[in-house]
Amino acid sequence: MQIPLPSSRAIFETNLNPEAWNETDWTPRAEHIAAPTKGSYLFKIGRTTGHTVGQFHHVDASVTINYILDGPDGKRNILVKGKALVVRPGEDSAFARRGDSGALVLNGNAEAVGMVTAVAKGSVAFGVVYVSPFPPIVDNIKEILQRGPSDGKVEVELL
Amino acid sequence: MPTTPGNNNNNNKPSVVCPAERDNFYWGQFSENVIKNVTQSQSTEISQVQAAQAAQAQKLRCKVSRHPLGTIYATSGLRASEDHWILDWALIKLNPNRFSFEQLRNVGFT
Numbered sequence: 001m002q003i004p005l006p007s008s009r010a011i012f013e014t015n016l017n018p019e020a021w022n023e024t025d026w027t028p029r030a031e032h033i034a035a036p037t038k039g040s041y042l043f044k045i046g047r048t049t050g051h052t053v054g055q056f057h058h059v060d061a062s063v064t065i066n067y068i069l070d071g072p073d074g075k076r077n078i079l080v081k082g083k084a085l086v087v088r089p090g091e092d093s094a095f096a097r098r099g100d101s102g103a104l105v106l107n108g109n110a111e112a113v114g115m116v117t118a119v120a121k122g123s124v125a126f127g128v129v130y131v132s133p134f135p136p137i138v139d140n141i142k143e144i145l146q147r148g149p150s151d152g153k154v155e156v157e158l159l
Numbered sequence: 160m161p162t163t164p165g166n167n168n169n170n171n172k173p174s175v176v177c178p179a180e181r182d183n184f185y186w187g188q189f190s191e192n193v194i195k196n197v198t199q200s201q202s203t204e205i206s207q208v209q210a211a212q213a214a215q216a217q218k219l220r221c222k223v224s225r226h227p228l229g230t231i232y233a234t235s236g237l238r239a240s241e242d243h244w245i246l247d248w249a250l251i252k253l254n255p256n257r258f259s260f261e262q263l264r265n266v267g268f269t
Contacts, residue, residue: 063245067237082239099179101247117247136244137235144233 033134034111041108042087042131044116046100054087054095054129056113063130065118084130085114094119094126105131174227175251190218229253 036042036056045051060083067078087105089095096103096116103116114131121127193214197207234249 061243065237065245078237080237080239080245082243082245084245115248117245130245132245132247136240136242137246137248140235140240140246141233141248141250144235 032112033138034107034109034113035133035135036085036107036113042095042105042113043108044096044100044103044105046096046103046116048097048099049094052089052093052095054089057086057088057128060084060086060130063118063120065130084117085133087129087131089126089129094129096129173231175229175231175249176227187218190214194218227254228257 038056038058040056042054042056043051044054063082063084065078065080067080069076069078087095096119098119100116101118104112105114105116107113112134114133115137116129117132118130119127120130191214194211197211200207229251232250232252235246237247238245240246
């Protein structure tokens with residue numbers, strides 16, 4: 001897989017508006033979130049693998065994550081089934097590995113596409129990466145924040 | 160399990176540690192093995208002595224870096240949403256002693 005052309009990276013840099021760092025209003029805006037298109041390049045910066053690029057492939061409607069929770073009461077399995085975006089890695093490097101979970105996934109226009117959730121090994125070299133898209137995450141944040149008492153210190157305007 | 164929003168100063172709120180306990184454990188164990196190998200062989204080779212010193216320093220770093228990154232304000236828990244999307248997010252109040260805004264802006268998106 002070829003790394004995206006410098007022209008697309010220029011767009012990426014342009015959208016990382018330096019002035020934004022001086023803003024105090026961190027309200028998420030609709031134009032900062034995007035749905036990926038098939039074959040589009042996606043970028044992430046993660047704790048384990050750092051800067052990587054991958055390609056959006058499809059939406060997998062039958063993802064199963066078997067998470068082993070190692071707690072004080074022993075090991076416990078958490079089995080979750082659902083949908084996720086599938087991102088394929090490059091030919092010579094992984095898109096994400098263990099420890100990259102939670103990394104923000106952006107498209108070439110620096111729009112937030114989703115968040116790294118899990119890696120499936122075996123299907124392709126380096127494994128495909130499951131990404132949770134942003135709109136359901138934002139909807140769920142709204143739902144959870146409305147459910148409990150707020151201490152008034154966090155202000156989030158949701159889409 | 161989902162954690163509903165609440166006061167971050169509440170001690171009952173779970174904290175997040177960084178580096179992860181498991182990572183710290185393996186780094187510490189690795190350092191321990193390097194130190195043990197050099198000590199057992201009673202080597203005086205400079206490279207091995209330097210490796211042991213580096214491992215000792217790493218072990219110390221593992222020890223002192225074990226402190227909270229922040230406290231969890233709210234989480235989804237690992238689960239699927241009503242329309243079946245897999246969710247695993249958390250809102251974390253970062254410990255200001257670990258971070259400055261200047262550091263965060265240089266890290267990028269992660």
